Amino acid sequence: MSTLEERLQRLEDEHRIAQLVASYGPLVDHGDADQVADLWAEEGSYDVDELYMGDRAAIHDMVLSEGHQGLIGGGVTHFLGPAHVRVDGDTAVAVCHSILLVHRDGRYYPVRSGANRWEFERRDGDWKAVRRVTRTLDGRPEAHGLFEL
Amino acid sequence: MSTLEERLQRLEDEHRIAQLVASYGPLVDHGDADQVADLWAEEGSYDVDELYMGDRAAIHDMVLSEGHQGLIGGGVTHFLGPAHVRVDGDTAVAVCHSILLVHRDGRYYPVRSGANRWEFERRDGDWKAVRRVTRTLDGRPEAHGLFEL
Amino acid sequence: MSTLEERLQRLEDEHRIAQLVASYGPLVDHGDADQVADLWAEEGSYDVDELYMGDRAAIHDMVLSEGHQGLIGGGVTHFLGPAHVRVDGDTAVAVCHSILLVHRDGRYYPVRSGANRWEFERRDGDWKAVRRVTRTLDGRPEAHGLFEL
Numbered sequence: 196m197s198t199l200e201e202r203l204q205r206l207e208d209e210h211r212i213a214q215l216v217a218s219y220g221p222l223v224d225h226g227d228a229d230q231v232a233d234l235w236a237e238e239g240s241y242d243v244d245e246l247y248m249g250d251r252a253a254i255h256d257m258v259l260s261e262g263h264q265g266l267i268g269g270g271v272t273h274f275l276g277p278a279h280v281r282v283d284g285d286t287a288v289a290v291c292h293s294i295l296l297v298h299r300d301g302r303y304y305p306v307r308s309g310a311n312r313w314e315f316e317r318r319d320g321d322w323k324a325v326r327r328v329t330r331t332l333d334g335r336p337e338a339h340g341l342f343e344l
Numbered sequence: 345m346s347t348l349e350e351r352l353q354r355l356e357d358e359h360r361i362a363q364l365v366a367s368y369g370p371l372v373d374h375g376d377a378d379q380v381a382d383l384w385a386e387e388g389s390y391d392v393d394e395l396y397m398g399d400r401a402a403i404h405d406m407v408l409s410e411g412h413q414g415l416i417g418g419g420v421t422h423f424l425g426p427a428h429v430r431v432d433g434d435t436a437v438a439v440c441h442s443i444l445l446v447h448r449d450g451r452y453y454p455v456r457s458g459a460n461r462w463e464f465e466r467r468d469g470d471w472k473a474v475r476r477v478t479r480t481l482d483g484r485p486e487a488h489g490l491f492e493l
Numbered sequence: 494m495s496t497l498e499e500r501l502q503r504l505e506d507e508h509r510i511a512q513l514v515a516s517y518g519p520l521v522d523h524g525d526a527d528q529v530a531d532l533w534a535e536e537g538s539y540d541v542d543e544l545y546m547g548d549r550a551a552i553h554d555m556v557l558s559e560g561h562q563g564l565i566g567g568g569v570t571h572f573l574g575p576a577h578v579r580v581d582g583d584t585a586v587a588v589c590h591s592i593l594l595v596h597r598d599g600r601y602y603p604v605r606s607g608a609n610r611w612e613f614e615r616r617d618g619d620w621k622a623v624r625r626v627t628r629t630l631d632g633r634p635e636a637h638g639l640f641e642l
Contacts, residue, residue: 202352203500206359210504217575221588221640224608224630230642270631272606274590277366277426277575290370292423294445294452296592296606298631303592303603305452308421308445310373332373333419333447342374344367351501355508426515426575439519441572443594443601454601457570457594459522481522482568482596491519493528 209280212287212315212322216278220293226267228258236316236323243309243329270298275311279344285317290342293329308332312341358429361436361464361471365427369442375416377407385465385472392458392478419447424460428493434466439491442478457481461490507578510585510613510620514576518591524565526556534614534621541607541627568596573609577642583615588640591627606630610639 197205215234222231232255235241241248241257248254257263276292295307314326330338346354364383371380381404384390390397390406397403406412425441444456463475479487495503513532520529530553533539539546539555546552555561574590593605612624628636 199349199352200497202356203497203504206352206355206504207500209359209363210507213575214507214577217577217589218642220574220590221577221608222642224590225637225640225642227640227642267637268632270606270629270633270636272590272592272630274574274592274606276369276423277362279363279366279370291366292369292373292421294421294423296603296630298606298629301631303606305445305454305603308419308423308447308452310370331419331447332421333450334417335419338419339374339416342370342376344371344374344376344379348498348501351505355501355504358508358512425518425572426511428512428515428519440515441518441522441570443570443572454594454603457568457572457596457601459519480568480596481570481594482599483566484568487568488523488565491523491525493516493520493523493525 205282208282208287208317208322212280212282212289212313213278215315215322215324216275216280216289216291216313220273220275223258223263223273224267224271226258226264228255231255231258234324235327236318236325239323239325239327241324241327241329244331266297270303272296272298272303278313281344287315287322289313289315290344292332310338310341354431357431357436357466357471361429361431361438361462362427364464364471364473365424365429365438365440365462369422369424372407372412372422373416373420375407375413377404380404380407383473384476385467385474388472388474388476390473390476390478393480415446421445421447421452427462430493436464436471438462438464439493441481459487459490503580506580506585506615506620510578510580510587510611511576513613513620513622514573514578514587514589514611518571518573521556521561521571522565522569524556524562526553529553529556532622533625534616534623537621537623537625539622539625539627542629564595570594570596570601576611579642585613585620587611587613588642590630608636608639 278289278291427438427440576587576589
Protein backbone atom coordinates (compact mmCIF):
# COMPACT_ATOMS: atom_id res chain seq x y z
CA MET A 196 0.00 0.00 0.00
CA SER A 197 1.20 3.48 -0.86
CA THR A 198 1.25 6.21 1.75
CA LEU A 199 -0.81 9.36 1.28
CA GLU A 200 2.36 11.23 0.40
CA GLU A 201 3.34 8.71 -2.26
CA ARG A 202 -0.13 8.87 -3.79
CA LEU A 203 -0.10 12.66 -3.75
CA GLN A 204 3.37 12.76 -5.30
CA ARG A 205 2.24 10.49 -8.12
CA LEU A 206 -0.76 12.70 -8.85
CA GLU A 207 1.40 15.81 -8.75
CA ASP A 208 3.87 14.26 -11.18
CA GLU A 209 1.23 13.21 -13.71
CA HIS A 210 -0.60 16.52 -13.39
CA ARG A 211 2.58 18.56 -13.76
CA ILE A 212 3.62 16.72 -16.91
CA ALA A 213 0.14 17.07 -18.44
CA GLN A 214 0.30 20.80 -17.69
CA LEU A 215 3.74 21.15 -19.33
CA VAL A 216 2.33 19.49 -22.46
CA ALA A 217 -0.78 21.71 -22.28
CA SER A 218 1.43 24.80 -22.21
CA TYR A 219 3.34 23.96 -25.40
CA GLY A 220 0.65 25.04 -27.88
CA PRO A 221 -0.16 28.39 -26.27
CA LEU A 222 3.54 29.19 -25.76
CA VAL A 223 4.60 28.33 -29.30
CA ASP A 224 1.66 30.22 -30.82
CA HIS A 225 2.63 33.17 -28.64
CA GLY A 226 6.19 32.87 -29.95
CA ASP A 227 7.76 32.74 -26.51
CA ALA A 228 11.08 31.09 -27.39
CA ASP A 229 12.44 31.13 -23.83
CA GLN A 230 9.46 29.44 -22.24
CA VAL A 231 9.03 26.93 -25.08
CA ALA A 232 12.69 25.95 -24.86
CA ASP A 233 12.51 25.77 -21.06
CA LEU A 234 10.10 22.83 -21.34
CA TRP A 235 13.12 20.81 -22.49
CA ALA A 236 16.33 19.79 -20.75
CA GLU A 237 19.42 21.44 -22.21
CA GLU A 238 20.25 18.32 -24.25
CA GLY A 239 16.56 17.52 -24.95
CA SER A 240 15.56 16.86 -28.56
CA TYR A 241 12.47 17.56 -30.66
CA ASP A 242 12.17 15.45 -33.76
CA VAL A 243 9.43 16.38 -36.24
CA ASP A 244 9.07 14.76 -39.68
CA GLU A 245 11.04 17.29 -41.60
CA LEU A 246 13.00 18.96 -38.81
CA TYR A 247 15.33 17.58 -36.16
CA MET A 248 16.17 19.85 -33.24
CA GLY A 249 18.94 18.24 -31.23
CA ASP A 250 19.00 20.44 -28.14
CA ARG A 251 17.22 23.23 -26.31
CA ALA A 252 19.08 25.90 -28.27
CA ALA A 253 17.82 24.46 -31.57
CA ILE A 254 14.25 24.52 -30.25
CA HIS A 255 14.74 28.14 -29.19
CA ASP A 256 16.01 28.95 -32.70
CA MET A 257 12.98 27.27 -34.30
CA VAL A 258 10.55 29.51 -32.40
CA LEU A 259 12.44 32.62 -33.51
CA SER A 260 12.90 31.40 -37.09
CA GLU A 261 11.40 33.23 -40.05
CA GLY A 262 9.27 30.20 -40.82
CA HIS A 263 7.67 30.00 -37.41
CA GLN A 264 7.30 33.77 -37.02
CA GLY A 265 5.63 33.85 -40.42
CA LEU A 266 3.14 31.24 -39.26
CA ILE A 267 2.33 33.35 -36.18
CA GLY A 268 1.94 36.48 -38.27
CA GLY A 269 -0.52 34.79 -40.59
CA GLY A 270 -2.47 33.08 -37.82
CA VAL A 271 -1.57 29.64 -36.53
CA THR A 272 -2.93 27.17 -33.99
CA HIS A 273 -0.90 24.34 -32.48
CA PHE A 274 -3.77 22.45 -30.87
CA LEU A 275 -2.58 19.62 -28.63
CA GLY A 276 -4.96 17.10 -27.12
CA PRO A 277 -5.02 16.07 -23.46
CA ALA A 278 -1.87 14.09 -22.66
CA HIS A 279 -1.91 10.53 -21.42
CA VAL A 280 0.92 10.35 -18.90
CA ARG A 281 2.75 7.38 -17.40
CA VAL A 282 5.29 8.07 -14.66
CA ASP A 283 7.93 5.54 -13.60
CA GLY A 284 10.08 6.97 -10.83
CA ASP A 285 12.10 9.81 -12.32
CA THR A 286 11.13 9.20 -15.93
CA ALA A 287 7.79 9.57 -17.70
CA VAL A 288 6.17 9.15 -21.09
CA ALA A 289 3.31 11.30 -22.37
CA VAL A 290 1.43 10.81 -25.63
CA CYS A 291 -1.06 13.10 -27.33
CA HIS A 292 -2.42 14.17 -30.67
CA SER A 293 -1.63 17.53 -32.21
CA ILE A 294 -3.42 19.35 -34.98
CA LEU A 295 -1.87 22.28 -36.80
CA LEU A 296 -4.40 24.76 -38.18
CA VAL A 297 -3.40 27.57 -40.48
CA HIS A 298 -5.48 30.70 -41.04
CA ARG A 299 -5.98 32.01 -44.55
CA ASP A 300 -8.53 34.61 -45.61
CA GLY A 301 -10.81 34.12 -42.62
CA ARG A 302 -10.76 30.33 -42.82
CA TYR A 303 -8.89 27.71 -40.82
CA TYR A 304 -7.28 24.71 -42.45
CA PRO A 305 -6.06 21.65 -40.54
CA VAL A 306 -2.82 21.18 -42.45
CA ARG A 307 -1.39 18.45 -40.23
CA SER A 308 -2.45 15.95 -37.62
CA GLY A 309 0.35 14.41 -35.63
CA ALA A 310 1.14 11.69 -33.13
CA ASN A 311 3.34 12.88 -30.29
CA ARG A 312 5.47 10.94 -27.85
CA TRP A 313 7.20 12.91 -25.13
CA GLU A 314 9.83 11.51 -22.76
CA PHE A 315 10.41 13.42 -19.54
CA GLU A 316 12.96 13.17 -16.75
CA ARG A 317 12.92 14.64 -13.27
CA ARG A 318 15.69 17.20 -13.00
CA ASP A 319 16.34 19.20 -9.81
CA GLY A 320 12.80 18.57 -8.63
CA ASP A 321 10.97 19.52 -11.85
CA TRP A 322 10.22 17.66 -15.05
CA LYS A 323 11.98 18.41 -18.33
CA ALA A 324 11.39 16.93 -21.77
CA VAL A 325 14.41 14.95 -22.91
CA ARG A 326 12.85 13.78 -26.18
CA ARG A 327 9.76 14.56 -28.22
CA VAL A 328 8.95 12.83 -31.47
CA THR A 329 6.11 14.02 -33.71
CA ARG A 330 5.02 12.21 -36.86
CA THR A 331 2.21 12.98 -39.28
CA LEU A 332 -0.72 10.56 -39.03
CA ASP A 333 -0.87 9.82 -42.74
CA GLY A 334 -0.86 6.04 -42.46
CA ARG A 335 2.86 5.51 -41.87
CA PRO A 336 3.32 2.92 -39.09
CA GLU A 337 6.09 5.00 -37.50
CA ALA A 338 3.46 7.67 -36.79
CA HIS A 339 0.73 5.70 -35.06
CA GLY A 340 3.46 3.47 -33.62
CA LEU A 341 4.34 6.39 -31.32
CA PHE A 342 1.05 5.68 -29.53
CA GLU A 343 2.26 2.42 -28.02
CA LEU A 344 1.26 2.59 -24.34
CA MET B 345 -15.55 18.00 6.10
CA SER B 346 -13.69 15.41 4.08
CA THR B 347 -10.47 13.92 5.35
CA LEU B 348 -7.25 14.32 3.40
CA GLU B 349 -7.56 10.73 2.24
CA GLU B 350 -11.12 11.24 0.99
CA ARG B 351 -10.07 14.36 -0.91
CA LEU B 352 -7.08 12.58 -2.40
CA GLN B 353 -9.20 9.58 -3.39
CA ARG B 354 -11.66 11.84 -5.17
CA LEU B 355 -8.88 13.54 -7.13
CA GLU B 356 -7.35 10.19 -8.00
CA ASP B 357 -10.69 8.91 -9.26
CA GLU B 358 -11.41 11.92 -11.46
CA HIS B 359 -7.83 11.99 -12.75
CA ARG B 360 -7.81 8.27 -13.49
CA ILE B 361 -11.04 8.45 -15.47
CA ALA B 362 -9.84 11.48 -17.44
CA GLN B 363 -6.66 9.56 -18.25
CA LEU B 364 -8.60 6.50 -19.44
CA VAL B 365 -10.59 8.74 -21.78
CA ALA B 366 -7.37 10.47 -22.91
CA SER B 367 -5.88 7.08 -23.82
CA TYR B 368 -8.74 6.02 -26.12
CA GLY B 369 -7.72 8.10 -29.16
CA PRO B 370 -4.02 7.15 -29.15
CA LEU B 371 -4.83 3.48 -28.52
CA VAL B 372 -7.47 3.21 -31.25
CA ASP B 373 -5.29 5.07 -33.78
CA HIS B 374 -2.47 2.68 -32.88
CA GLY B 375 -4.86 -0.22 -33.47
CA ASP B 376 -4.22 -1.82 -30.10
CA ALA B 377 -7.37 -3.95 -29.79
CA ASP B 378 -6.46 -5.44 -26.41
CA GLN B 379 -5.81 -2.16 -24.68
CA VAL B 380 -8.78 -0.40 -26.28
CA ALA B 381 -11.10 -3.21 -25.22
CA ASP B 382 -9.58 -3.26 -21.74
CA LEU B 383 -10.94 0.25 -21.11
CA TRP B 384 -14.37 -1.41 -20.93
CA ALA B 385 -15.90 -3.92 -18.53
CA GLU B 386 -16.57 -7.30 -20.12
CA GLU B 387 -20.26 -6.44 -20.60
CA GLY B 388 -19.55 -2.78 -21.40
CA SER B 389 -21.12 -1.29 -24.53
CA TYR B 390 -20.06 1.29 -27.09
CA ASP B 391 -22.89 2.76 -29.10
CA VAL B 392 -21.97 4.95 -32.09
CA ASP B 393 -24.51 6.28 -34.57
CA GLU B 394 -24.19 3.52 -37.08
CA LEU B 395 -22.58 0.81 -34.99
CA TYR B 396 -23.61 -0.83 -31.72
CA MET B 397 -21.00 -2.85 -29.89
CA GLY B 398 -22.65 -4.72 -27.06
CA ASP B 399 -19.65 -5.99 -25.13
CA ARG B 400 -15.89 -5.86 -24.84
CA ALA B 401 -15.42 -8.57 -27.46
CA ALA B 402 -17.36 -6.54 -30.02
CA ILE B 403 -15.18 -3.51 -29.34
CA HIS B 404 -12.10 -5.68 -29.76
CA ASP B 405 -13.48 -6.89 -33.09
CA MET B 406 -14.13 -3.33 -34.27
CA VAL B 407 -10.48 -2.36 -33.76
CA LEU B 408 -9.33 -5.37 -35.78
CA SER B 409 -11.99 -4.94 -38.47
CA GLU B 410 -11.10 -4.22 -42.08
CA GLY B 411 -12.89 -0.91 -41.82
CA HIS B 412 -10.90 0.35 -38.86
CA GLN B 413 -7.58 -1.08 -40.08
CA GLY B 414 -8.21 0.62 -43.42
CA LEU B 415 -8.66 3.93 -41.64
CA ILE B 416 -5.35 3.46 -39.80
CA GLY B 417 -3.57 2.50 -43.02
CA GLY B 418 -4.79 5.64 -44.77
CA GLY B 419 -4.11 7.93 -41.80
CA VAL B 420 -6.69 8.63 -39.14
CA THR B 421 -6.98 10.76 -36.02
CA HIS B 422 -9.48 10.16 -33.23
CA PHE B 423 -9.04 13.44 -31.38
CA LEU B 424 -10.89 13.50 -28.05
CA GLY B 425 -11.18 16.65 -25.98
CA PRO B 426 -10.45 16.89 -22.26
CA ALA B 427 -13.08 14.95 -20.32
CA HIS B 428 -15.35 16.53 -17.76
CA VAL B 429 -15.71 13.91 -15.03
CA ARG B 430 -18.22 13.55 -12.24
CA VAL B 431 -17.68 10.76 -9.70
CA ASP B 432 -20.41 9.51 -7.39
CA GLY B 433 -19.08 6.74 -5.17
CA ASP B 434 -18.35 3.76 -7.41
CA THR B 435 -19.92 5.18 -10.57
CA ALA B 436 -18.88 8.09 -12.74
CA VAL B 437 -19.91 9.98 -15.85
CA ALA B 438 -17.48 11.62 -18.25
CA VAL B 439 -18.37 13.77 -21.25
CA CYS B 440 -16.17 15.03 -24.04
CA HIS B 441 -16.10 16.02 -27.67
CA SER B 442 -14.44 13.90 -30.32
CA ILE B 443 -13.35 14.86 -33.81
CA LEU B 444 -12.48 12.30 -36.44
CA LEU B 445 -9.99 13.50 -39.02
CA VAL B 446 -9.16 11.49 -42.10
CA HIS B 447 -5.99 11.95 -44.13
CA ARG B 448 -6.19 12.06 -47.92
CA ASP B 449 -3.42 13.21 -50.26
CA GLY B 450 -1.56 15.22 -47.66
CA ARG B 451 -4.65 16.93 -46.30
CA TYR B 452 -6.73 16.32 -43.18
CA TYR B 453 -10.51 16.41 -43.23
CA PRO B 454 -12.67 16.58 -40.10
CA VAL B 455 -15.30 14.09 -41.22
CA ARG B 456 -17.16 13.88 -37.93
CA SER B 457 -17.59 15.79 -34.69
CA GLY B 458 -19.23 13.85 -31.91
CA ALA B 459 -20.70 14.20 -28.44
CA ASN B 460 -19.54 11.47 -26.07
CA ARG B 461 -21.01 10.31 -22.78
CA TRP B 462 -19.08 7.64 -20.89
CA GLU B 463 -20.37 5.79 -17.84
CA PHE B 464 -17.77 4.15 -15.61
CA GLU B 465 -17.94 1.79 -12.67
CA ARG B 466 -15.31 0.90 -10.12
CA ARG B 467 -14.39 -2.77 -10.56
CA ASP B 468 -11.78 -4.50 -8.38
CA GLY B 469 -10.21 -1.17 -7.52
CA ASP B 470 -9.98 0.26 -11.04
CA TRP B 471 -12.45 2.04 -13.31
CA LYS B 472 -14.03 0.38 -16.34
CA ALA B 473 -16.37 1.84 -18.94
CA VAL B 474 -19.77 0.17 -18.79
CA ARG B 475 -21.34 2.34 -21.47
CA ARG B 476 -20.21 4.87 -24.03
CA VAL B 477 -22.57 6.64 -26.37
CA THR B 478 -21.30 8.78 -29.26
CA ARG B 479 -23.56 10.82 -31.53
CA THR B 480 -22.71 13.13 -34.38
CA LEU B 481 -23.21 16.81 -33.56
CA ASP B 482 -25.29 17.59 -36.64
CA GLY B 483 -28.18 19.28 -34.84
CA ARG B 484 -30.01 16.17 -33.61
CA PRO B 485 -31.10 16.75 -29.99
CA GLU B 486 -30.02 13.21 -29.04
CA ALA B 487 -26.44 14.27 -29.81
CA HIS B 488 -26.06 17.47 -27.80
CA GLY B 489 -28.43 15.95 -25.24
CA LEU B 490 -25.56 13.67 -24.23
CA PHE B 491 -23.90 16.74 -22.76
CA GLU B 492 -26.38 17.07 -19.91
CA LEU B 493 -24.28 17.57 -16.79
CA MET C 494 8.17 23.01 2.34
CA SER C 495 4.46 22.72 1.81
CA THR C 496 2.36 20.46 3.98
CA LEU C 497 0.42 17.59 2.47
CA GLU C 498 -2.75 19.61 2.83
CA GLU C 499 -1.30 22.62 1.02
CA ARG C 500 -0.09 20.41 -1.81
CA LEU C 501 -3.46 18.69 -2.06
CA GLN C 502 -5.29 22.02 -2.01
CA ARG C 503 -3.15 23.29 -4.87
CA LEU C 504 -3.87 20.22 -6.95
CA GLU C 505 -7.58 20.45 -6.19
CA ASP C 506 -7.63 24.10 -7.25
CA GLU C 507 -5.84 23.53 -10.55
CA HIS C 508 -7.91 20.43 -11.28
CA ARG C 509 -11.18 22.17 -10.45
CA ILE C 510 -10.43 25.10 -12.73
CA ALA C 511 -9.39 22.80 -15.60
CA GLN C 512 -12.67 20.94 -15.12
CA LEU C 513 -14.72 24.14 -15.22
CA VAL C 514 -13.04 25.06 -18.49
CA ALA C 515 -13.60 21.51 -19.81
CA SER C 516 -17.31 21.81 -19.07
CA TYR C 517 -17.83 24.98 -21.10
CA GLY C 518 -17.93 23.37 -24.53
CA PRO C 519 -20.31 20.53 -23.68
CA LEU C 520 -22.60 22.90 -21.73
CA VAL C 521 -22.77 25.57 -24.42
CA ASP C 522 -23.33 22.99 -27.18
CA HIS C 523 -26.09 21.52 -25.02
CA GLY C 524 -27.60 25.00 -24.70
CA ASP C 525 -27.72 24.91 -20.92
CA ALA C 526 -27.87 28.64 -20.20
CA ASP C 527 -28.04 28.27 -16.40
CA GLN C 528 -25.00 26.05 -16.09
CA VAL C 529 -22.96 27.99 -18.64
CA ALA C 530 -23.71 31.26 -16.84
CA ASP C 531 -22.96 29.67 -13.47
CA LEU C 532 -19.32 29.21 -14.51
CA TRP C 533 -19.01 32.99 -14.12
CA ALA C 534 -19.32 35.31 -11.12
CA GLU C 535 -22.34 37.58 -11.30
CA GLU C 536 -20.22 40.47 -12.55
CA GLY C 537 -17.98 38.24 -14.66
CA SER C 538 -17.41 39.18 -18.30
CA TYR C 539 -16.92 37.27 -21.55
CA ASP C 540 -15.34 39.25 -24.31
CA VAL C 541 -15.26 37.67 -27.78
CA ASP C 542 -14.10 39.51 -30.91
CA GLU C 543 -17.49 40.68 -32.02
CA LEU C 544 -19.48 40.34 -28.82
CA TYR C 545 -18.96 41.75 -25.34
CA MET C 546 -20.95 40.21 -22.50
CA GLY C 547 -20.50 42.34 -19.40
CA ASP C 548 -22.04 40.10 -16.77
CA ARG C 549 -23.49 36.67 -16.06
CA ALA C 550 -26.93 37.71 -17.26
CA ALA C 551 -25.55 38.72 -20.66
CA ILE C 552 -23.83 35.33 -20.97
CA HIS C 553 -27.11 33.63 -20.09
CA ASP C 554 -28.85 35.68 -22.79
CA MET C 555 -26.23 34.70 -25.36
CA VAL C 556 -26.87 30.98 -24.84
CA LEU C 557 -30.62 31.50 -25.30
CA SER C 558 -30.22 33.87 -28.25
CA GLU C 559 -31.56 33.02 -31.70
CA GLY C 560 -28.03 33.06 -33.04
CA HIS C 561 -26.69 30.50 -30.61
CA GLN C 562 -29.81 28.31 -30.70
CA GLY C 563 -29.57 28.34 -34.48
CA LEU C 564 -26.00 27.08 -34.28
CA ILE C 565 -27.09 24.23 -32.00
CA GLY C 566 -29.97 23.35 -34.28
CA GLY C 567 -27.68 23.10 -37.29
CA GLY C 568 -24.95 21.22 -35.47
CA VAL C 569 -22.12 23.00 -33.66
CA THR C 570 -19.00 22.04 -31.73
CA HIS C 571 -17.20 24.32 -29.31
CA PHE C 572 -14.04 22.29 -28.90
CA LEU C 573 -11.76 23.62 -26.15
CA GLY C 574 -8.28 22.27 -25.60
CA PRO C 575 -6.86 21.23 -22.22
CA ALA C 576 -6.42 24.29 -20.02
CA HIS C 577 -3.07 25.37 -18.64
CA VAL C 578 -3.85 26.69 -15.17
CA ARG C 579 -1.84 28.87 -12.82
CA VAL C 580 -3.23 29.48 -9.31
CA ASP C 581 -2.03 32.28 -7.08
CA GLY C 582 -3.89 32.22 -3.77
CA ASP C 583 -7.50 33.11 -4.49
CA THR C 584 -6.99 34.07 -8.14
CA ALA C 585 -6.07 31.98 -11.15
CA VAL C 586 -5.42 32.28 -14.86
CA ALA C 587 -6.21 29.55 -17.38
CA VAL C 588 -5.37 29.60 -21.08
CA CYS C 589 -6.51 27.27 -23.82
CA HIS C 590 -7.27 27.06 -27.50
CA SER C 591 -10.80 26.76 -28.83
CA ILE C 592 -11.99 25.63 -32.23
CA LEU C 593 -15.51 26.25 -33.46
CA LEU C 594 -16.76 23.67 -35.96
CA VAL C 595 -20.00 24.09 -37.84
CA HIS C 596 -21.90 21.24 -39.45
CA ARG C 597 -23.29 21.65 -42.95
CA ASP C 598 -24.61 18.86 -45.18
CA GLY C 599 -22.77 16.09 -43.38
CA ARG C 600 -19.46 17.93 -43.23
CA TYR C 601 -17.70 19.82 -40.43
CA TYR C 602 -15.98 23.12 -41.02
CA PRO C 603 -13.55 24.72 -38.54
CA VAL C 604 -14.84 28.29 -38.89
CA ARG C 605 -12.78 29.76 -36.06
CA SER C 606 -9.74 29.01 -33.96
CA GLY C 607 -9.38 31.14 -30.87
CA ALA C 608 -6.99 32.01 -28.07
CA ASN C 609 -8.67 32.06 -24.67
CA ARG C 610 -7.57 33.65 -21.41
CA TRP C 611 -9.74 33.01 -18.37
CA GLU C 612 -9.36 34.76 -15.03
CA PHE C 613 -10.88 33.04 -12.01
CA GLU C 614 -11.45 34.05 -8.41
CA ARG C 615 -12.25 31.93 -5.40
CA ARG C 616 -15.74 32.82 -4.19
CA ASP C 617 -17.38 31.13 -1.20
CA GLY C 618 -15.10 28.14 -1.54
CA ASP C 619 -15.53 27.57 -5.28
CA TRP C 620 -13.97 29.12 -8.37
CA LYS C 621 -15.84 31.51 -10.65
CA ALA C 622 -14.72 33.11 -13.90
CA VAL C 623 -14.46 36.88 -13.53
CA ARG C 624 -13.16 37.48 -17.05
CA ARG C 625 -12.74 35.52 -20.23
CA VAL C 626 -11.27 37.00 -23.38
CA THR C 627 -11.35 35.10 -26.69
CA ARG C 628 -9.67 36.35 -29.87
CA THR C 629 -9.42 34.75 -33.28
CA LEU C 630 -5.94 33.43 -34.08
CA ASP C 631 -5.69 35.15 -37.45
CA GLY C 632 -2.32 36.80 -36.91
CA ARG C 633 -3.43 39.74 -34.77
CA PRO C 634 -0.98 40.16 -31.87
CA GLU C 635 -3.84 40.75 -29.43
CA ALA C 636 -4.93 37.16 -30.09
CA HIS C 637 -1.74 35.20 -29.51
CA GLY C 638 -0.80 37.82 -26.89
CA LEU C 639 -3.49 36.24 -24.68
CA PHE C 640 -1.18 33.25 -24.38
CA GLU C 641 1.38 35.07 -22.25
CA LEU C 642 2.15 32.74 -19.35
